[in-house]
Amino acid sequence: MPVQNAEIAEMFDQTAELLEIKGDNPFRSRAYRNAARVIERLPKSITSLLKAGEDLSELPGIGKDLAGKIATIVATRKFDVLDRLKRELPGDLGEIASLPGLGPKRVKLLYDRLDVRSLEDLRRAIRSGRLRELKGFGTKSEQKLAAALTKPQAVKRFKLSEAEAEAEALLNYLRGTKRDQMAVAGSYRRRRDTVGDLDIVVAAHNGAAVGDKLSKYENVANVLAHGPTRTRVVLRSRLQVDLRVVPKASYGAALMYFTGSKAHNIALRGLANDRGWKLNEYGLFEGQRRIAGATEEEIYRKLGLAAIPPEMREDRGEIALAGAGKLPRLIALGDIRGRPACPFQLERWDGPGCRHGSRGKSERL
Known part of the structure; x- marks a missing residue:
């Protein structure tokens, strides 16, 4: 399966986080963060752009070096810079940095002074009272972190376009040559701006076989649960997928149940x-x-x-x-009129080329 834009953006965000924790050049980490935002906004997949022969270095904020790294990720599914940083800074430092009141600089202090590498290390430091011994950490900081560690981490939400790229690739993989009824429900099907996870409903006789196939999907990073009627996995982009298999007689009811908002269903x-x-x-x-x-x-x-x-x-x-039979007609794609956009969605264009005003000059892609 092709590497999705969200995966590349996630790799760059993790790299920026770990570079900051390491105390590297701040311009380097900023470059990775900026590149991640550019990749997230692209209307086309990086893989398709490379196949079409587009020069990614023409994108704002992505020069020859980053363009080469992106091409390597697409070809190998690996990012050696991130892998090296994970070896140098093992544990859950990126996850720790996302806790309230913390950031790369404070996480670096925890790592250097208390050897905190995981959430459990941080819990032990709080219980032992060692945390408040560090400059900048007092009783209030300790209480705030202790409370945060007792709560489940907020689920990352993905832009609809990011979730759509993952969903289409996953459905194509799961369908294969079979004709099982299958659809993505939830906020994705309601076309919300952001999506927390993908709820896939399938009508099939052999639910275990469908779950087995999902668990073997090459973009799966972790299998959380696997059974005859439900399988839950986390993709490499950190998007969670819940697969539910139902009898054909229940397919419409399941799709309705997992699509509607809680209030609509009630x-x-x-x-x-x-x-x-x-x-x-x-x-x-x-x-x-x-x-x-x-x-x-x-x-x-x-x-x-x-x-x-x-x-x-x-x-x-x-x-x-x-x-009352008065539902309004939704706007369809055929109702939209306008000029074609630049392939990189930077601005409108009127011909075979497009302009990049952010670079201060016109460039042909």
Whole structure:
């Protein structure tokens, strides 16, 4: 599978973090961070640009050196600079730096003076009272870090374009030659600006086989859980993927359940309850009998509603509109008019070339 832009950006962000902790030249770490932001904003994948023969050094903030490093990452899936830094600075220093009240400079102090390399090392330093012995760390800092260590780390959210690149590659891999029903649900299907994880719903007879295939995906960094109906993995870009396998009779219900916002789903269950029915991820039931569930459309129809597009399932008045048959038509790609954009999305263009105003001169790509 091709290396995704989000993976390269993540590698550069980690490199910048570790360079700062190491106390390296600040301009070097800044260059990696700036390059990561440029890569995240690209409308096309780095892999496709390289295949098309584009010169990545023409991008603002990415010179010949970084362009060469990016090409090597795409070809080998490895970044020797980051690998070397991880050997020199082992442990979870990057993760520690993300804790409130800390940063690369303070993490470097913890590493140099207390040999803190992991979150558990930091917990021990707090319990022993050694943390407050360091300059800049007092009782309040100690209490704040102790509280942060008891809470789960915030889930990183990905821009929709980043998640889309990962989702398309993953679906192509999972589908293969099979014709199993399969879709990505959640905030991704609602087309939110950012996505915390990918919820993939599959209707298949052999759930274990689909889970096995996901766990062997070459972009998987860690398998968190694997069973006959659910598999959870973390990709190299740190995007988490939850795969749920259901019977075909429940596919529509599962897709509806894992797509809608919590408030939207609660409102739908309320409509079902008003009719003496029960709605869950397995279907719409009258007593023990499933009366709908294979498709989302038949569930909405049973509830007296027009089918609500995934993008509108936020409980912001769409259910009332669906009941009255007054759902608005969503804007489609064919409704959009405009001039083509520069392949690197830096500004508009009017011909075979494009300008890079950020460099102070016009350059042909």
